[in-house]
Amino acid sequence: MTEPTSTRVRAWAAVALVAYGAVVAALTMLKAFFVIGMLWRPEAQRNRSMEWEPFALYRNSTTWFGPLFDYLGNMAFFIPLGVLLFIVLEHHRRATAHVVVVGALTSATVETLQYVFALGHSDVSDLMFNVLGALVGATVARLGVRRLYPVWIGLALTAALVFAVLVILGPRLGDPDRVVETSMAMGLPG
Secondary structure: OOOOOOOHHOOOOOOOOHHHHHHHHHHHHHOOOOOOOOOOOOOHHHOOEEEOOOOOOHOOOOOOHHHHHHHHHHHHHHHHHHHHHHHOOOOOOOOOHEEEEEEHHHHHHHHHHHHHHEEEEEEEEHHHHHHHHHHHHHHHHHHHHHHHHHHHHHHHHHHEEEEEEHHHHHHOOOOOHHHOOOEEEOOHHH
């Protein structure tokens, strides 16, 4: 039997979870209020749409790569959340199931808030791939080595710090005349 994860590691994982969760919230719901290197136009982020058909991006896209990148990006975005949640919850019975439920609730909340407040495109595929990412993260943490927990925590905290610096630097990082809307580039409705 392995030793339980220390309270200290779980506490740092909780801090990293909050920090990384803030990054997730900002990049999924708050892009209308800031810009990083002119990667998007904030005014273009104020929209409301809902897609209930799974994998609809493939129907509306002129390329296979754009939707695949979107789906895998959603999954990858939630893997660190799954790992950190697992570290925090691993002392509970059925920790992986708890992570999946929290991942599903978090993603459903994001998708709902995006729609209600016109903060982006709500998509059932995003929900599916976010939950899959949380499951993959929990599985990686469960099967992984506990010695790597500090690495995951450090990566999440570093990502949050880098994100904060990029937001502070904001539009000074890019040329506004070179912004390309990804929805236009992929042939999707704006």
